[in-house]
């Protein structure tokens with residue numbers, strides 16, 4: 001039109017607009033039209049930018065929400081979830097799968113919708129110009145779609161394989177580095193390298209196959225279009241119909257420039273969605289499984305106490321003035337036949353300390369987990385001053401401090417490890433000081449280069465076993481819990497360290513109520529009552545003198561093991 005302005009008169013619509021516009025010459029009409037097209041083009045660019053911006057904003061907001069939802073679900077999941085869960089999988093879900101969900105599902109889905117509308121718009125425009133040619137093009141595109149659809153199972157398979165191999169690679173890395181001391185000393189680096197090699201190879205195969213498959217729609221369409229253009233051109237030349245040839249060719253050219261990119265993008269996105277269906281299932285099933293576990297825990301709490309949901313939510317502080325009673329507590333691990341605990345009954349007065357001893361596997365840790373409210377008993381009850389702890393588990397847990405065998409230390413300062421979970425500005429220096437003294441950590445603080453501000457390294461690698469355990473004691477004291485449940489470290493502590501740990505525990509006698517799972521008898525001499533567990537039952541109980549000393553005198557057993 002710019003080259004041949006008079007061609008405006010050949011189009012009835014254009015000449016109508018020209019006459020309606022009231023411009024004095026065809027040239028100025030073309031200039032105004034050009035300006036209008038340029039403005040339209042910029043409007044389209046801005047609109048497309050706004051749509052893309054919205055898609056990204058919306059999708060990454062969903063990513064944030066999903067990541068938080070997953071984290072909340074993991075944090076509120078019942079303890080039984082962790083008995084089966086694998087941390088590598090939890091990490092994989094929280095990062096890779098959530099990213100995948102955002103990039104390959106959310107963004108893809110929104111792009112799919114926008115591409116769909118663009119395709120419909122172009123097809124309508126083309127159909128307006130030449131219905132038959134457009135119908136032919138649409139059929140060709142649909143045939144490509146049908147052909148590509150044959151690979152849907154492969155795409156799902158690639159997605160599943162890629163996700164599983166990524167999760168396995170994290171697991172391998174976790175195992176190799178988590179036990180790096182053992183790996184180095186045993187010299188089994190090759191073992192882990194081979195496992196990593198297997199997973200990396202599996203991943204590289206599926207990811208390259210997937211990307212290759214994703215190229216197919218575009219290549220296929222280009223091939224089909226070129227074949228058709230050449231076919232049509234030859235046909236029209238043979239028929240000597242150059243007028244129709246130009247119009248059909250122009251339709252095909254416009255379709256190639258505008259429709260093929262949109263359509264191939266549409267199919268690529270469909271491929272991505274299929275590929276990510278595993279991610280969707282995985283996240284959905286994970287959240288569902290946690291929800292079900294929470295629901296069964298909740299129904300246990302409601303049933304055992306005939307409570308309404310509002311009672312369970314009430315966050316009133318629980319008072320502990322007299323005693324804790326375990327009444328016929330029975331616990332069975334999910335999927336097992338024999339209960340790990342059989343009708344355990346005992347009572348513990350405020351300020352007193354008791355110890356559980358027994359062979360490995362006798363149920364000591366399980367009992368501690370039930371007392372901590374992490375495992376829900378199959379039957380029986382735990383009461384504090386005649387109030388069931390299941391009335392308000394959170395307030396019960398607010399009374400209890402837990403010192404596990406292996407203390408979880410964060411890669412941060414001693415101060416932050418003791419005041420675990422408390423923001424810096426809320427850390428009480430006096431309380432911190434008192435807990436350090438009571439846990440016999442003063443010497444350690446003096447030795448550390450930056451005192452309480454010294455970083456302990458990941459999992460506290462810069463501390464000895466005994467020091468770690470005392471940090472655990474200090475942590476519980478800082479949080480001012482009235483009842484201490486201590487799973488004594490099984491690892492052999494040197495006698496000096498052992499004395500310090502024992503001293504720390506002893507100094508708390510009378511002020512704190514203590515439940516100790518003992519692995520060394522020397523640390524429980526000060527306990528008021530000792531229970532002997534065997535196959536989940538209490539088989540004997542009494543003072544240290546009754547249970548341990550007399551037993552040793554009778555059997556002459558080693559005083560250093562429980």
Ligand SMILES: Nc1ncnc2c1ncn2[C@@H]1O[C@H](COP(=O)(O)OP(=O)(O)OP(=O)(O)O)[C@@H](O)[C@H]1O
Pocket residue numbers: 083333334336340358359360361362363364365366367
């Ligand atoms: N997650 C679990 N699933 C199924 N059974 C379990 C699970 N954890 C422990 N058990 C079983 O419950 C029983 C009690 O185990 P528990 O860990 O309480 O013993 P323990 O006395 O603390 O042993 P140790 O002194 O070696 O720590 C054992 O028979 C054990 O095999």
